[in-house]
Amino acid sequence: MGRQAFIDAARCDGAADCPPRAHCPAGAIFREEEGPYFVGPGCLGCGRCLAFCPLNAIRLV
Numbered sequence: 001m002g003r004q005a006f007i008d009a010a011r012c013d014g015a016a017d018c019p020p021r022a023h024c025p026a027g028a029i030f031r032e033e034e035g036p037y038f039v040g041p042g043c044l045g046c047g048r049c050l051a052f053c054p055l056n057a058i059r060l061v
């Protein structure tokens with residue numbers, strides 16, 4: 001199985017204008033109401049989101 005992005009909920013501030021979400025080609029970054037974001041099963045493992053997170057909350061696992 002390929003790698004997937006993982007968002008550290010302790011680092012993510014759940015900002016409404018999340019840059020990684022805006023740049024994810026798969027639309028795989030979600031959140032529940034005001035909580036932190038998480039990565040869904042549609043993640044392609046491309047790693048694009050990592051460069052856009054200002055809080056360094058995303059890594060590939």
Ligand code: SF4
Nearest residue numbers: 024043044046047049
């Ligand atoms: S690794 Fe790629 S597909 Fe997966 S959440 Fe990040 S930008 Fe989206």
